[in-house]
Amino acid sequence: MTEAAKLYLRVKSALEKLRRKTTTRTPDKLIEEWKELAKAILDMLASNNHLLHITTTADLLGLAVTRKLYSEFNMHNIRVRRVIANMVLERGQSCLTSIEELAREQQTVLEELEKQFGEIMCSVPLLEWRPRGRHALLKLWELLEKNKCVVF
Incomplete structure (x- = not known):
């Protein structure tokens, strides 16, 4: 079983136990178990089996967010394998055609977002x-x- 699957099963099991509320563990014991789970998650993310990619947009907000994410991941020894700049208009590209295609694609995505997230989507x-x-x-x-x- 993969690390991610094992982690999922551990999280699911812990959540089910909390939901049942029949646990006799003390709050200190629960906190300690959650610390262990958090460490296991960080260890999995830092492992060589985890291929972390950050996708960003080529604008100043995307740059700032990407720098912050990269810094946070590095602080926890999680290796970023690739930073992907998405939706980049290239010089010499027919921008009008590209933007019209992008607008059509975005409309489809917006409809899906509205369907899935309803009133919390904007x-x-x-x-x-x-x-x-x-x-x-x-x-x-x-x-x-x-x-x-x-x-x-």
């Missing part, structure tokens, strides 16, 4: 401007509120 259109500066950030905030992407 979308933000591709902006024609960069949200830099106070006024631009306020404008972005208004757009996020309008599209119901802000939850408190």
Whole structure:
């Protein structure tokens, strides 16, 4: 059995035991077991059998998030095998055709997201401007509120 399958079975078993609430373990014992489980998960992720890839977008937000993820994984000795920049428009490429194809594909994905996630799903259109500066950030905030992407 693979490491991931073993881990899944251990997590499932632990959750079932918690659900039954018939355990006689003390809170300290439960915390210790969860620490062991967390260590097992980190060990599995750090193993040579785990092939971690980070997929990002070629924009400043994607760069910032990717740097943060990479740093967090490194802190736990989890090796990132590949960083993939997705949806990159190449110079000389027919951008209008590429964007039309991308828009069609995105519409299909948006329909699936709405079907699966319903009211918790929202979308933000591709902006024609960069949200830099106070006024631009306020404008972005208004757009996020309008599209119901802000939850408190």
